[in-house]
Amino acid sequence: MPSRPISSPSPASPPPSSRHDKTPPLTAAAAGGCFSLFITLSVCFCKLTRKRPPPPPAGATASSSPPPPREFSYSTLRRATASFSPTNRLGQGGFGAVFRGTLSSGENVAVKVMDSGSLQGEAEFQNELFFAGKLLDSSPHVVPVIGFSHDKKRRRLLLVYELMDNGNLQDALLHRKCPELMEWSKRFLVAVNVAEGIEHLHGLERPVIHGDVKPSNVLLDKDFNAKIADFGLARVKPEHVEMITLDGGGGGGGGPEEELESVITTATGYEDFNFGPVVGSSPEMRAAPLESPETVVSVSPEKGKESERRDWWWKQESNVERGKVKEYVMQWIGSEVKKERPSSVDWMTTASSSESSKKKSSKRLEWWLSLEEESENKKKKKRRMVREWWKDEYRREVSKKKKKKKTLESEFCSDDGRRSNSKGSSIDWWLDGLRARGNSHDSVSVSGEMAKSCGISSTPSMRGTVCYAAPEYCNVDNNNVSEKCDVYSYGVLLLVLVSGRRPLEMTGSASEIQRANLMSWARKLARKEKLVDLVDQKLQNLDQEQAVLCIKVALQCLQRLPVSRPSMKEVIGMLKGEVSVP
Numbered sequence: 155m156p157s158r159p160i161s162s163p164s165p166a167s168p169p170p171s172s173r174h175d176k177t178p179p180l181t182a183a184a185a186g187g188c189f190s191l192f193i194t195l196s197v198c199f200c201k202l203t204r205k206r207p208p209p210p211p212a213g214a215t216a217s218s219s220p221p222p223p224r225e226f227s228y229s230t231l232r233r234a235t236a237s238f239s240p241t242n243r244l245g246q247g248g249f250g251a252v253f254r255g256t257l258s259s260g261e262n263v264a265v266k267v268m269d270s271g272s273l274q275g276e277a278e279f280q281n282e283l284f285f286a287g288k289l290l291d292s293s294p295h296v297v298p299v300i301g302f303s304h305d306k307k308r309r310r311l312l313l314v315y316e317l318m319d320n321g322n323l324q325d326a327l328l329h330r331k332c333p334e335l336m337e338w339s340k341r342f343l344v345a346v347n348v349a350e351g352i353e354h355l356h357g358l359e360r361p362v363i364h365g366d367v368k369p370s371n372v373l374l375d376k377d378f379n380a381k382i383a384d385f386g387l388a389r390v391k392p393e394h395v396e397m398i399t400l401d402g403g404g405g406g407g408g409g410p411e412e413e414l415e416s417v418i419t420t421a422t423g424y425e426d427f428n429f430g431p432v433v434g435s436s437p438e439m440r441a442a443p444l445e446s447p448e449t450v451v452s453v454s455p456e457k458g459k460e461s462e463r464r465d466w467w468w469k470q471e472s473n474v475e476r477g478k479v480k481e482y483v484m485q486w487i488g489s490e491v492k493k494e495r496p497s498s499v500d501w502m503t504t505a506s507s508s509e510s511s512k513k514k515s516s517k518r519l520e521w522w523l524s525l526e527e528e529s530e531n532k533k534k535k536k537r538r539m540v541r542e543w544w545k546d547e548y549r550r551e552v553s554k555k556k557k558k559k560k561t562l563e564s565e566f567c568s569d570d571g572r573r574s575n576s577k578g579s580s581i582d583w584w585l586d587g588l589r590a591r592g593n594s595h596d597s598v599s600v601s602g603e604m605a606k607s608c609g610i611s612s613t614p615s616m617r618g619t620v621c622y623a624a625p626e627y628c629n630v631d632n633n634n635v636s637e638k639c640d641v642y643s644y645g646v647l648l649l650v651l652v653s654g655r656r657p658l659e660m661t662g663s664a665s666e667i668q669r670a671n672l673m674s675w676a677r678k679l680a681r682k683e684k685l686v687d688l689v690d691q692k693l694q695n696l697d698q699e700q701a702v703l704c705i706k707v708a709l710q711c712l713q714r715l716p717v718s719r720p721s722m723k724e725v726i727g728m729l730k731g732e733v734s735v736p
């Protein structure tokens with residue numbers, strides 16, 4: 155019987171044992187696939203959610219020392235400030251409102267939000283960012299920007315700073331009257347801190363001119379250590395600076411006519427804005443000043459007059475923006491006309507409330523602003539007429555004043571000690587204020603307290619703040635900007651610190667009138683050798699000698715000619731008693 159051949163096992167039908175053996179590799183492959191898919195998805199998710207670091211600034215090298223300012227997302231800052239809650243509002247500047255915030259890391263910050271349509275805003279934003287990289291952690295007496303954010307949808311630009319617990323010096327000294335600042339040693343320390351902060355800026359390889367030194371730009375930490383803030387108007391020192399060595403060369407000299415004219419020009423801020431408005435919002439335009447302000451800022455004598463006049467950020471021109479600028483200037487002049495009246499609140503408000511006079515003012519201002527289209531001769535003629543108008547306005551106001559106030563006014567002594575008569579020189583009274591650039595809330599208490607919370611910026615001009623700005627800084631041909639501008643402003647700040655008064659302050663009593671202009675009063679006291687009269691009576695544990703020394707240093711800083719002012723290094727030396735006061 156033939157034996158049945160043993161059929162070979164068909165490959166299609168493996169034995170049960172063999173099928174069972176192949177299952178684990180298949181499962182492993184599926185699991186491996188799932189795992190790699192998971193990894194890929196995780197990596198993608200991480201990439202998508204990770205915040206991109208800001209691009210390095212132009213010209214930055216990999217080894218550039220200070221880290222660039224951080225970019226925050228808008229939502230982070232919104233969360234940090236509880237949706238920019240009014241309860242977190244710290245103050246208001248020309249740029250916009252500033253809010254207190256706490257980041258998720260627990261870090262306390264101050265967030266500055268640029269108002270959409272702010273004239274100053276965008277240029278200042280760029281400027282602050284430009285200096286942020288340069289100044290981060292560079293000095294204990296400087297508050298640089300630590301980050302920024304922008305929200306395209308809401309057209310908002312935001313800057314983030316380290317929070318300074320005791321706010322600004324202006325507020326702490328003059329509004330809140332913090333007890334800590336009633337201690338002489340603390341005030342003196344603030345004076346030295348500020349001087350060191352400015353000296354640090356001036357001592358950089360390319361010196362930085364702050365351009366807006368004033369008490370509201372000095373911030374105080376929890377121990378009342380002072381730091382310089384707000385680099386919106388800062389600039390790198392021009393390579394060629396024309397130093398004024400002759401009186402009248404741009405330091406505000408010249409005859410009364412010229413002075414009056416220049417006062418009106420500077421007071422309106424018109425010339426500043428005429429250079430071209432704040433840049434537009436396209437990225438290219440925004441990038442321009444960030445690239446290299448140093449190269450544009452130089453004011454070499456070879457350049458044309460027109461280009462000499464331009465600050466580096468005023469590069470863009472657009473008619474639409476011009477319209478906005480004019481509107482702004484008109485509003486501003488209007489408010490200045492109201493603010494600058496020398497006497498008490500009552501006649502000022504009476505005057506400003508009259509509807510017809512408002513209309514008249516507005517017409518005249520329109521007219522004044524139309525000067526830019528006029529020829530030089532016509533401009534001169536109109537300027538003369540505007541001058542007349544300002545005088546008329548003032549005389550009208552004066553005639554409304556009570557007899558008593560007239561008497562007080564006639565007692566006012568001018569800067570050089572000459573007694574002014576009530577009619578002819580009455581305009582000088584408040585023009586003196588304007589000459590000293592006295593229209594900010596930093597300086598004006600004529601109309602009562604104008605605290606930050608009113609929402610009024612203290613920098614109405616892009617050339618610093620009235621009262622604090624050096625005469626040459628406000629000059630139309632602004633090619634004389636040097637560190638000495640900051641020295642002048644520091645001199646005013648020092649007087650404010652020692653006296654506890656604003657640079658321009660009027661309360662109405664006869665004795666007060668002579669002290670209304672802090673700088674003039676200090677000079678007068680110096681002539682009488684009674685500087686101690688200027689020292690704040692409320693100061694505790696006063697070191698009289700040191701306080702008088704501070705006033706002397708301040709007067710050195712306030713010299714009209716920049717070359718006559720000391721450097722900040724010398725100022726620190728004088729304050730510390732290492733250098734004698736000339």
Ligand SMILES: Nc1ncnc2c1ncn2[C@@H]1O[C@H](COP(=O)(O)OP(=O)(O)OP(=O)(O)O)[C@@H](O)[C@H]1O
Binds near residue numbers: 317366
């Ligand atoms: N880092 C900060 N910490 C605490 N408060 C701050 C800080 N930065 C600004 N502030 C507050 O917000 C206010 C407004 O600041 P901002 O720098 O915008 O305006 P300003 O310098 O006072 O005015 P301007 O911009 O017209 O010169 C300050 O006066 C200060 O009280």
